[in-house]
Amino acid sequence: MPEYQAVVVGAGPNGLTAAAVLGAAGRRVLVLEQADVIGGGTRTEEVTLPGFWHDICSAIHPMGAASPAFAELGLGVDWIHPTVPLAHPLGEGRAAALHRDVTTTADGLGVDSGRYQRVIGPLVERAGEVMEDFLGPLQVVPNNPGSFVRLATRGALPASMLISGFDGTEARALLSGLAAHAMAPFGSPLTGGVMLIFAVAGHAYGWPLARGGSRQITDRLADLVAASGGTIETGQMVKSLGDLPPAPSVLFDLMPEHAARIGGDRVGGRHQNGGGNRGPGAFKIDWALDGPIPWLDDFSPRAGTVHVGGTYEEVAEAEDAVHAGRHPARPFVLIAQQSLFDPSRAPEGAHTVWGYCHVPAGSDVDMTDAIEAQVERFAPGFRDLILARHTMTTEALEAHNPNYIGGDIAGGGFGLRKVFQLGSNRPYRFGDGLYLCSSATPPGAGVHGMCGYYAAKAALGGSEF
Secondary structure, X not given: OOOOOEEEEOOOHHXXXXXXXXXXXXXXXXXXXXXXXXXXXXXXEOOOOOOXXXXXXXXXXXXXXXXXXXXXXXXXXXEEOOOEEEEEEEEOOEEEEEOOOHHHHHHOOHHHHHHHHHHHHHHHHOHHHHHHHHOOOOOOOOOXXXXXXXXXXXXXXXXXXXXXXOOOHHHHHHHHHHHHXXXXXXXXXXXXXXXXXXXXXXHHOOOOEEOOOOHHHHHHHHHHHHHOOOEEEOOOOOOOHHHOOOOOEEEEOOOHHHHHHHHHHHEOHHHOOOOOOOOOEEEEEEEEEOOOOOOOOOOHHHEEEEEEOOOHHHHHHHHHHHHOOOOOOOOOEEEEOHHHOOHHHOOOOOEEEEEEEEEOOOOOOOOHHHHHHHHHHHOOOOHHHEEEEEEEOHHHHHHHOOOOHHHOOOOOOOOHHHHHHHOOOOOOEEEOOEEEOOOOOOOOOOOOOHHHHHHHHHHOOOOOO
């Protein structure tokens, strides 16, 4: 009998979730990680100055708070909920904001108050059902047909079409920032669904951060693996199945092209060519600041996440430029202000800020000036507070985590092709005894562990996966 019943290659949140699920089912699991530390996209490090703790990739976790896998495992992360989950400054002291309460959010949207409540309210009322179907494989018959149809009716549409039904600057801007998380042109089908899901998650579950850093998610998952008798080894480069001990199941928390090289002849025919199309990349900055960002509006200083990009038209123009292979002069910038709510992130009186913008895949352009100019536009005096900064190009992101091919942090380009690939029959089965559990499988990118959860269920004999 083999020493291990399963080997997991890659110790990101999906790989660790898979190992925890397998361990809970009584399987002895070995997890092998190429890097010297575990975590993948959930690491927290001092990359600027001593005492300033920065989340290297993921920072804010609406899908983690909503994750059925994390709930079932009893993850035990201390989620901190900012006063305002999301703000979107518009200049001259104006801003839109997503609050936990739908009515409060709608009241700030002026002429669009009623429409926002009609579109978002019913989905939030059935958020559990909506998220169950969203955070799972595409099925012919969804678990919750009523909720699914309600979401799909609008969610299948391009974000641009849904946003065109709103008249006010605030609502259109707020929704554009949510749609940008699809990392696709706003005219693409299904981007409306991403926009709606992020709104629903914000209202129903919040957009929280993990106390002590995103690494706490990694640490809690690793604790669960160890508690079930599993073993995690770092600094282990796996080039072929011959590098692994014998085991009935091997799960890859890797992009398909990397997994296919390791799996060799045991990889199923439809996976032989590895991965599909790549999405855009990201340019990341971490700042150590001598004080909080001096936003001009009233919502952004109380928000965990700030979408910096201005009006809907400006955000759409910036994202369209990226997908056309250009670098926008005024990029859409995602900002996280963890230390406003978690003092452990920085020395007293100082702050950490996390930010990134989208760029063409493989870009080597330094976007520091463009990003900082955007923040300065809505928070004059921001640059005067910078004590140190740490930047990562697409190449640096891929070096940090090989799954981020060309700086693509989303596990592949968004669109109909990806969605139906993810929803294909048995999407987690990669070959004879091989399974894929990375963000290249349903439900895709995000720190929720659901890719690992369903891949583990497949390895345990779930025929539907």
